[in-house]
Amino acid sequence: MNHISRRKFLRISGFTVGAVAAASGIGPVLKGAKRINDKRIKGIQKIPTFCDVCFWKCGAIAYLNDGKLWKIEGNPEDPLSKGRLCPRGTGGIGAHFDPDRLRSPLIRTKARGKEEWKEVTWDEALDYIAVKMNKIKTQYGPEAVALFAHGIGGNFIKHTINAFGSQNFAAPSFSQCRGPRDVGFELTYGEAIGSPERTDIENSKCLVLIGSHLGENMHNSQVQEFAEAVQKDAVIIVVDPRFSVAASKAKYYLPIKPGTDIALLLAWMNVIVKEKLYDVDYVTKYGFGFEQFESEINDYTPEWAYPETGIDPDLIRLTAREMSKNKPSTLIHPGRHTSWYGDDAQRSRAIALINALMGSWGRKGGFFYPTKYSVPDYPYPAYPEFKKPKVDNPDKKYPFASEEITTGIRSATITGNPYPIKGWVVCATNLMNALPDQAETTKAIQNLDLMVVIDVIPSEIAGWADVVLPESVYLERYDDLHSSPFKEKFLGIRQPVVESPNDQKPNWWIAKKLADKLGVGNYFPWKDIEEYLEFRLTKIGSSLDELKKKGIIHGQKVPIFFEEGIEPKFDTPSGKIEFYSTQLQQAGFDPVPKYKKPEQPPPGYFRLLFGRSPVHSFSRTQSNRILMDMMEENEIWVNSDIAQKYGLKNAQHVKLKNQDGVVSNKIKVKVTERIRTDCVYMVHGFGHNSRMLKGAFGKGASDAQLITKYVNDPLMGGTGMNVNFVTFETEV
Amino acid sequence: MQELTTTRHNPFIDPFTSVWGWEIPVYLFLGGLVAGLMIITGYFILKGKHKNPDSIVHYVPFLSIIFLTIGMFTLFLDLNHKLFVWRLYTTFQITSPMSWGSWILLLVYPALIANILIDPPQILINTFNVVSKWSRVINSKESFMNNIGFLNIIFGILLGVYTGVLLSTMGARPLWNSSVLWLLFLVSGLSTAAAFGHMVAKDVDEREFLAKSDNIFLISEFVVIILMLVGLMSSSQAHIQSAQLLLGGPFTAPFWVFVVGMGIIVPLFIQLLAVNHKIKHTPVAPLLVITGGLVLRFVIVYAGQFSHYINAHFQ
Amino acid sequence: MARFGMVIDTRKCVGCMDCVVACKTENNVPEGYNRDWIVTTVNGKYPTLNLEIQSQRCNHCDNTPCVACCPTGASHIHDVGAVVLVEHNMCIGCKACLAACPYDARFIHPEGYADKCTFCIHRVEKGELPACVAVCPTHCMSFGDLDDPESDVSRLIVSRKNHQLLTEAGTSPRIYYLV
Secondary structure (H helix, E strand, O other): OOOHHHHHHHOOEOOEOOOOHHHHHHHHHHHHHHHHHHOOOOOEEEEEEEOOOOOOOOEEEEEEEOOEEEEEEEOOOOOOOOOOOOHHHHOOHHHHHOOOOOOOOEEEOOOOOOOOEEEOOHHHHHHHHHHHHHHHHHHHOHHHEEEEEOOOOHHHHHHHHHHHOOOOEEOHHHHHHHHHHHHHHHHHHOOOOOOOOOEOHHHOOEEEEEOOOEOOEOOHHHHHHHHHHHHOOOEEEEEOOEOOHHHHOOOEEEOOOOOOHHHHHHHHHHHHHHOOOOOHHHHHHHEEOHHHHHHHOOOOOHHHHHHHHOOOHHHHHHHHHHHHHOOOOEEEOOOOOOOOOOOHHHHHHHHHHHHHHHOOEOOOOOEOOOEOOOOOOOOOOOOOOOOOOOOOOHHHOOOOOOOOOHHHHHHHHHHOOOOOOOEEEEEOOOHHHHOOOHHHHHHHHHOOOEEEEEEOOOOHHHHOOOEEEEEOOHHHOOOOOEOOOEOOOEEEOOOOOOOOOOOOEOHHHHHHHHHHHHOOHHHOOOOOHHHHHHHHHHHOOOOHHHHHHHOEEEOOOOOOOHHHOOOOOOOOOOOOEEOOOHHHHHOOOOOOOOOOOOOOOOOOOEEEEEEOOOOOOOOOOOOOHHHHHHOOOOEEEEEHHHHHHHOOOOOOEEEEEEOOOOEOOOEEEEEEOOEOOOEEEEEOOOOEOOOOOOOOEOOOOOHHHHOOOOEEOOOOOOEEOOOOEEEEEOOO | OEEEEEOOOOOOOOOOOOOOOOHHHHHHHHHHHHHHHHHHHHHHHHOOHHHOOOOHHHOHHHHHHHHHHHHHHHHHHHOOOHHHHHHHHHOOOOOOHHHHHHHHHHHHHHHHHHHHOOOOOHHHHHHOHHHHHHHHHHHHOHHHHHHHHHHHHHHHHHHHHHHHHHHHOOOOOOOOOOOOHHHHHHHHHHHHHHHHHHHHOOOHHHHHHHHHHHHHHHHHHHHHHHHHHHHHHOOOHHHHHHHHOOOOOOOHHHHHHHHHHHHHHHHHHHHHHHHOOOOOOOOHHHHHHHHHHHHHHHHHHHHHHHOOOOOOOOO | OOOEEEEEEOOOOOOOOHHHHHHHHHHOOOOOOOOEEEEEEEEEEOOEEEEEEEEEEOOOOOOOHHHHHOOOOOEEEOOOOOOEEEOHHHOOOOOHHHHHOOOOOOEEOOOOOEEOOOOOHHHHOOOOOOHHHHHOOOOOEEEEEOOOOOOHHHHHHHHOOEEOOOHHHOOOOOEEEEO
16 A cells, blocks of 8 residues: 655655746656566456546446556446446546646635645654644643544545544535535425436426426436436426526426526415415325415416516426426426525525425436435444534524535634634535635635645635645545445445555545544554455445445335325325425525525626536536536626627636626636526636646636625525626626 | 627637648749749740750759759658658648649659759769760750650749649638639749840840740739739639739739839839840849849748638737 | 347336446546537427437447548548447548538547547447446337347338437438437
8 A cells, every 4th residue: 555665765855846846756657667667467467446536436346557547437237327437527537637636734824725735754744733732732622623534535634634533524515516405305205306416307208397407407317317217208307597518408498687687486386286286185185275275376377477587477387397297207307506696595495396296206207215225334432522512604694505605614723602613624525616706715714723724736715724734535535435325225435446646545544644643543443445345345244345346236126106005194294295395484484485586797797607517517527637628617607688788709708796896717608508698607617716726827817706795594504505696897 | 880700819810821831832932933944944845945054054954853852852841740741742632632632742742853864963973973974965865855855844933833723722711712823823933934044044045035925924923913912802702802902902012112113113124125125134124023022932931821701800 | 140239118218317427437538528429409489399318429420531531541441340449550641531420429549549429349248238228227228230130220221210319411320210
């Protein structure tokens, strides 16, 4: 594994990198490569693992050719990828070869954010962190250290932080992404959607996508099932201010005015209820508060919705009937990134309710009941008692938050309330681009005594760290076992395919070593991760060897639909599907979703919308040279008529200025018919300003930079981010 | 409105084809010039002009071989896989004009050398012993001379035609895909060659003859250009659009100003005055013709690559 | 003799470029070069639009101007499946084939020879599908023998409306796009 000897030529202490990182990097790469060469195995080797370019975690098989990483394909045994990775997964090998990767631990030499570093040894870096963390512990208590993490890699670090005595942990995947949706569904059905989404798209006869751009977002299983639904001539209804790829496959495209989705949903429900188009048996049997619901939505006619949404009332009626015709295999997709306008949990609840009217929850072509391979946990000692409650949601300000709120930790860091946060450990999430309002994030960082970033690439957040720890990419490390809640039980393993080229370490090693330094090494009783994995796998009658060979093992088939024998049970206060929510009513919220007009852009401004590209994940893949070759910059989509009005030419560069005067990096204009005239659109994740991220630096613009404004969802603390308006600056 | 986007970004292919740079037009120009010179000197030999010691027959073939070699060198410069250039001569590909061309060049060289040997320059006599011997053999019989003249005409025509056929067989490039392109390049080769001869001729009658011939070639070239444009404009959409590159499109100015205006009309006017003894013969008109011939190759090669079946060029 | 071709369902294709990425890694296509690519065409006025996405590559035409113009025989028609290939060690890099291709499917590899899609003949000869076909998450691509009336590709061509690219260029291309 990781030999100490390899580190000696990497120790260039006191050498200032940053601007001259390339020069300092060349040596280690060549020497590292030579070492790997020594034990190269001739010919083709296939090593199963699972992908880490996004959170979907598809099973994969990596190929080595004469010991050199060649390509990666889907593992046919994997129910998620079914043997076919998405473009990011296929291009995942580029992460290993990325010349901009973090190479060795770095300690800051100048002010935070100046990106001036010295390379240090792991011991120096971890000692530095441990000393600071213990100092924070003495001064403020252990809970003053908070962890932000994303993905499976955070598991071990989280264990270390818990063992240290802090339970303050948050991931942007809740309040900046899927949180509102999960809360909306939980309030309705008593269960969240989860990840991967529990949607049975392949059997759906009518699929309704509200702002979901499947095909541009490449959540592998969903896209595969989407294509299958298209092939089976499922009726596709797409609601989006932008003519997405999915819209081009749709029978009905509803060019909705941004922010008015609830109005459309209410009108649909109105039609469905008035025309008795819903699944009467289902609703009678499983529904709670239908009569109150019925009277609440009585006035929301398509004619009422028309001026709000811009959607022709006839089209609203037609699509409602089309949905009903195909019930219960009518799936109104819950979406994933749903933190749009601050009323998102209620919008998601409205989506949940239409699904309930269709009777699609628990039915084929609707929502399945996921099953998961369960593996006993490793028997760790109990964590020390957490003396203070979590910091992110004091006094249950957001009563229905089901996970921790990132921006809650951030504001506690700024204000010191309910108690101070003095240390951040940020693992594999680029908070600068994930959280709204970058100024607030930097303000919080300036209040810290310790800021640690663990990542594979020098993201923007790494630029603000005191200590940067280079993590091995997924192809170079073991990780925790992977079992997703899905249509069938399966268990996957990630194992090293190639060695890390420099001084990068796997997160388990970092977590264990840091625990040792913090004096909580007893929480890691295992010697190394192989011992840990072997222990857990033995408990299920398998072995590390079996998993390493197969990559994936399957569990027994179980029913996942009501039709197959799932007991319809709903973990809500009423034990039923809550058309009328008493818990919302008691907490002072609308028990049935209500529509509120969204704020409109001032004259000359356009609502900034953002989304995904099929070839990039978040802001973490732009320097992957294979994926960069697919798309190296983003574009601002501008409607042709608007472009003509403002004299914008296709492919010309502009800067965007938002309502608060923040000006973006320059970005190429895409003059197109594929978007409304009141909004503009760009792919998220570009416009990097981390100087160490050479390949991606300054390419395209960052939506995150322009999202200075956000609206908190009063139910669960999500941050609605589609509330920013931009105008064009043509002087570039 | 139609929006067309591609993710392809291959060098020299996107956003539009530009695989051939300056080397190919220079080669095509020199090839055409040499072809014209061979035809003219061949004709002069058949007419017995070599008996006149001042005739261009005595020094132009040597210049021709230098021009052709420079052309071959620029062609070589254009190759991206230079070490494999010998592969041209291990095969003959009957459908490939370039293969024909490489073999034609092998025939052109002996014909030119034979032509040079009629009156080899002193430097060759001094360097190679056999030169004067062979020169004597050639000069010994009139039939040898006639054959040399005849071969120079034949191979000159082949060479001139080939430079046009090379491009016109490329169906993918509508501008080139014209059945008169070979004629255009041949006539243009003849006009530049006549202009060159006109410029360097020592004999007054020869100069007068070359100037008059050049006028005929220039008029023919103009007619062929018009015929080519008419042909393209009355063909498919892609061909019409390719012609529009020269008729209002990005290549209009260089084509009509340098090729037609300065390269044909103006020198034709000057030379008409000269042959009618209104003005003196100067190198101005020939230089304009030669420049026009060069620009013609550039315009055709660049605009031809630009011309395409896809009716919008990707941004 | 087999005559390999492809059928691509534009209704299922989402233009994700997985085919392009898979081609790159499978064939070590250098950075900045594409053997395959995605073309998107949009017609109409918002919101009444038509969008077609095509995964494009060498069409392995029946009538091959690239092979016809090659002076050395480097561009040739392979014995297996009549796939159009380039023998790198015979190519002089004259670029005639690049200019002759109406699809602009070829490019000069940084090592100097003309390069393009091979239909992954090295995979096909082992009984595998081309990398782009095998990876496609939407299963929108089919590959097979156009001369075999029983093959998937032949069946799709007769059962679904389809078009080829630039048939007016007279190349008889062997990639069919289902609409």
